Amino acid sequence: MTAAPTTPETVQLPPAPAGFRAAVRRMRHHPLGLAGGGLLLLVVAFCYLGPLFWKTNQTDVNLLDAALPPGPGHPLGTDTNGFDVLGRLMEGGQVSLQIGLLAALFATTFGTVYGAVAGLAGGVVDGFLMRLVDVLLSVPFLFFVLILSARFHANAWTLALVIGAFSWLISARLVRGEVLTLRVREYVLAARVMGASRRRIIFAHLIPNAMGVIIVNVTFQVADAVLVVAALGFLGFGLSYPTTDWGSQLASGVTYISADYWWLIYPVGGFIVLTVLALNLLADALRDAVGRKAD
Amino acid sequence: MAWYVAKRLVVSVLVLLGISAVVFFLLHLVSDSPGRVVLGQRASPEAVADFNHEHGFDRPVVVQYFSYLGQLLQGDLGRSYKLNQDVGTLLQQNAGRSAMLSLAGLVLALLVAVPLGILQAVKRNSVVDRAATGLAYVLYATPAFLLGLVLIAVFSQQLDLFPAEASQSHSPWVVFTDPRSMALPVITIAVTSIAIFSQYQRSSALDQLGQDYIRVARAKGLPERLVLTRHLLRNACLPLITLVGTMIPLLLAGNLIVESLFNYSGLGLLFLNSLHREDYPVLLAYTLIGGVLTVVGNFIADIAVAMADRRIELAS
Numbered sequence: 001m002t003a004a005p006t007t008p009e010t011v012q013l014p015p016a017p018a019g020f021r022a023a024v025r026r027m028r029h030h031p032l033g034l035a036g037g038g039l040l041l042l043v044v045a046f047c048y049l050g051p052l053f054w055k056t057n058q059t060d061v062n063l064l065d066a067a068l069p070p071g072p073g074h075p076l077g078t079d080t081n082g083f084d085v086l087g088r089l090m091e092g093g094q095v096s097l098q099i100g101l102l103a104a105l106f107a108t109t110f111g112t113v114y115g116a117v118a119g120l121a122g123g124v125v126d127g128f129l130m131r132l133v134d135v136l137l138s139v140p141f142l143f144f145v146l147i148l149s150a151r152f153h154a155n156a157w158t159l160a161l162v163i164g165a166f167s168w169l170i171s172a173r174l175v176r177g178e179v180l181t182l183r184v185r186e187y188v189l190a191a192r193v194m195g196a197s198r199r200r201i202i203f204a205h206l207i208p209n210a211m212g213v214i215i216v217n218v219t220f221q222v223a224d225a226v227l228v229v230a231a232l233g234f235l236g237f238g239l240s241y242p243t244t245d246w247g248s249q250l251a252s253g254v255t256y257i258s259a260d261y262w263w264l265i266y267p268v269g270g271f272i273v274l275t276v277l278a279l280n281l282l283a284d285a286l287r288d289a290v291g292r293k294a295d
Numbered sequence: 296m297a298w299y300v301a302k303r304l305v306v307s308v309l310v311l312l313g314i315s316a317v318v319f320f321l322l323h324l325v326s327d328s329p330g331r332v333v334l335g336q337r338a339s340p341e342a343v344a345d346f347n348h349e350h351g352f353d354r355p356v357v358v359q360y361f362s363y364l365g366q367l368l369q370g371d372l373g374r375s376y377k378l379n380q381d382v383g384t385l386l387q388q389n390a391g392r393s394a395m396l397s398l399a400g401l402v403l404a405l406l407v408a409v410p411l412g413i414l415q416a417v418k419r420n421s422v423v424d425r426a427a428t429g430l431a432y433v434l435y436a437t438p439a440f441l442l443g444l445v446l447i448a449v450f451s452q453q454l455d456l457f458p459a460e461a462s463q464s465h466s467p468w469v470v471f472t473d474p475r476s477m478a479l480p481v482i483t484i485a486v487t488s489i490a491i492f493s494q495y496q497r498s499s500a501l502d503q504l505g506q507d508y509i510r511v512a513r514a515k516g517l518p519e520r521l522v523l524t525r526h527l528l529r530n531a532c533l534p535l536i537t538l539v540g541t542m543i544p545l546l547l548a549g550n551l552i553v554e555s556l557f558n559y560s561g562l563g564l565l566f567l568n569s570l571h572r573e574d575y576p577v578l579l580a581y582t583l584i585g586g587v588l589t590v591v592g593n594f595i596a597d598i599a600v601a602m603a604d605r606r607i608e609l610a611s
Contacts, residue, residue, distance in 0.1 A: 135313035138593075140585035142548040143566070144321070147578055150570045151325045227438050231548075234440045235555060235567065254444060254556070258459075260452060269441045276436035 026289040033285020039278035043271065047093035056087030059242070070263050077263040080252060085263055088249060089271060095245040097275070099160045099229045104221035106164025111171025112214055116202045118172070119179030130176065133169050141166050145228060149237045156239065159232070163225050171217050178210040212290030219283035223276045230272050246272050299601055307594045314586035315367070318579060319360050326575040328352060333376045367583075373576040375569075382580045385565065391467030393554070393561035397546050399470045399477070400484030401539070408489045412496020413523060413531065416504060419497075427493065434490040439549050443483040443556045450479060461559035480557045484549050488542070495538055500531040533600055540596025543589045 028034070062082030070077040076085035118129040148162045182188060188205050196204070207214070226246075232238040233247020234254070246268050253264030330346035331338070347353045351362065366373065372382040415424040434442070451459040462469040462476040470477050503509065504527065512522045547563070554563035562581060569577040 131309070131313070135310050135317060138310055138314055138544070138586050138589040139318060140544040140547050140582065140589070142544075142551065143578075143582045143585060146551075146566075146570055147322070147582075148325060150573075223436075230438055231440065231552060234438075235552070237570070250441065250444070254440075257444065257447060257452070262448065265444055265448065269437075269445065272438065272441060273433065273436045276438075277433060280432065280436060 024289075030285040030288065032281050033289070036278045036281025036283075036285065039274060040282060043093065043275050043278065044097065047090050047097060050090040051087065054087055054090070056084040058083055058087055058091050069261075076267050077261075079249070079264055080256060080261075085267060088244065089246075089268060092244045092246045092249050092268070093271060093275075095156055095239065095243060096226055096229050096247070096272075099156050099163070099245070100222045100226040102157070102160035103163035103167065103225035103228075104218050106161060107168040107221050107225075108171045108214060108218045110164070111168035111217075112175045112207060112210070113202070114168065115172040115175030115177075116179050116206050116210070119176040120183055120198065120202060120206065126176075130173075133172055136166070137169050142228070142231065145232065146235065146237055149232055154232075154237070154239055156243070159229065159239065160225075163228050167221060167224065167228075171214070171221070174213050174217055175207075175210055178213050179206050182206055182209050212286075216283055216287045216290055219279055219286060223279035223283065226272070226275055226279070296601070300598060303594055303597050307590050310590050311587060314590070315364060315583060316360065318582050318586065319363060320356065322575055322579050322582075323356050323359070327573070329376065329575075332573065332575070372580040375574050375577050377569075377572045377574040378577075382576050385577060386562065386580060386584065388465075389560060389562045389565050392465075392469070392559070393550055393563060395467045395470050396477075396480060396484065396553070396559065396561060397550055399481045400549070401488065401546065403481060403485040404488035404492055405535075405539075407485070408492030409496055409528075409532065409535070411489070412493040413500045413527065415493065415497040416500035416531075417523070419501060424497075428497075431490040431494050434486055437487070439483055439487055439552045440556055442486055443479065443553060446479050446483060447556075459557075461554075461557040463558075463560070465560075480553050480559055483553050483556070484546070487549065488546075491542075492535060492538070495534055496531065499534045500527060503527055503531045506530075529603065533604055536599050536603070537596050540592040540594075541589075543592040544585060547585050547588070 062078075065074075065078050065082040066080050068074055068078045074084050074086070076089070079085055079088060114129065118126045121129075144166055145162055149159060152158055152162075154162070183206065188201060191201055191205055229238065229245055230247035230250065233245050233249075234251045236251060238248050238251075239245055249268045250265065250272070253261065253268065256264060326332075328343065328347055329350065329352050330343035334342055334346060344353070352359065354362075363373070370383065372386065374380070375382050375385060378385065411427060415427050418424050447459045450456045457478045458476045459479075460476070461480050462473040464473065466472065470481065509522060509526060512526050513519075517525075550561065551563035551566060553559070554561045555567050558564070562584075565577065566581050568574075569581075
């Protein structure tokens, strides 16, 4: 953009949407949401701080120690490559959480801009953009992600991109709906009358005010992405060795299910459920906290 | 009603065209040329080019798309070069088994979730309600493959009640002929849906319970059982109809995982094997069919809802 000399750059919008603090206050009185948030913090701390305290060798295969049941030295046993399962859980968790968060950020960023453009443009453009969303929503999501990740050997970044590329649709719909109600508010009209560009209206007015909806959506998206990553890993189209994630770990547990190596299934399964549950509880609470603002 | 159906039909056809275009172009983008696939990695570039020219794969992709559409309209889904078989035949061989599996799972889910949701709404905030909601949250967060694994570990390995593998017969009716071997796959498919359906059913039943017609029914002395079955049930099920329509992609994905976990040969397993073989004609056809089923499911759901609630038709 060329500089507009008459626009005073010092004018600051309030940093957070009005009612944000009220939403935080409501959050505090939401026990399930707090539990979800706390649980999530615990999982994150386990994955990222855990390796500082529980140092294990996760690089060298050690077949002499393969598939040991839980016991001294290995509280959760070892997997079939001889890696300590507890340490493996932390390492795989980092990867799963990273991909989940990245995919959700990709999806939400793109979906937000897409939805805001569609909602603000209206008319034919809006109709076309949203029919495209309808079409893509009708295509079985997992199929596409599977085809792409089977074709291009996945690393954490490409996997996040692929998942993100097919999960922005719901965000786009939500943000469009929000923008449709916001765009007729006085402050948007005022900005338009003062000659603000469409870009400025989207980024300075519409998106900050739709932030509540967006944040809730990110939280749900992370949960979904964690599940998709796990499903891909389970089906054998996830990350390739030596990188590991929770889904791949579960897949190796399946191979030995008849050998009754339960410690390869329940701990990692528990972590997947716990993480997704925590994220869903948190998202539900956030939705309540943000949603009640409207009444 | 006819007008409403016609309008929805036109929209559905447009969405179908869109799906076919998106799926076709995306797969075209990621797949090797058919000549390379058929002749193998060691074939000379000339031979590959010759094959592609002979079969029309060197034409512009838009032209190829329209000729594929033309084939589709004649019922020709293409040919799997890897298996040297008609894709349509391949899908047909497996479709019945997958459909029966999904259907059995769906029916089981509805049979459990609808009464459960209504019970939860009637006894809201009771211990039963809270326990069911809590369980639904946990099950919703449990991916199907994990649930299936736990079921296998407990009911097959520990208790030895059900086999760990689904029936290997080729009949689509194994759900009825061999229920013992199909119990775990069907339950796995049903449980995730139960978690979703029951929560929907609960909130929709709660909405309806506050309505005047329920109070009237109660006030005129109708037994509670009749209030629930005759008045509440029909109205409280409406949102569920729409939900089932939109859940079809999820059901298909669920099939993919359950069929792979229990080694049940159906469309999902065919898709996964084709993925390993890089058999793109099969992948293309099945993804398309998934899209078609979704659109048809949404269409039927819309019509069913409109038929159950005539106000929708009047409003549009």
